[in-house]
Amino acid sequence: MQKIRYNIILGRNIRNFRKAAKLTQEQVTAKMQLANCDITRPTYAKMEAGLANIPARDLVCLSQILDCNLADFFQGI
Numbered sequence: 001m002q003k004i005r006y007n008i009i010l011g012r013n014i015r016n017f018r019k020a021a022k023l024t025q026e027q028v029t030a031k032m033q034l035a036n037c038d039i040t041r042p043t044y045a046k047m048e049a050g051l052a053n054i055p056a057r058d059l060v061c062l063s064q065i066l067d068c069n070l071a072d073f074f075q076g077i
Contacts, residue, residue, distance in 0.1 A: 009050070009077050011049055011051075015048040017068050025044055029041045029044045032065065037057065039058060059073060
């Protein structure tokens, strides 16, 4: 059960950074696709909801798009 809790917190942190950047899920996934990350909006939504595991390369890409440190995603875990 701990793994699910961690995914939910991680996803919530990602969502908070996306909202702070004033980007929609569609905008984030489009930017990720331009950066050669193979992702769709439904998959991204699952990551924010804590329902999908997130590949490390996607986290790195997200940190660049959302202009934050990679470690920021793990606050509260």
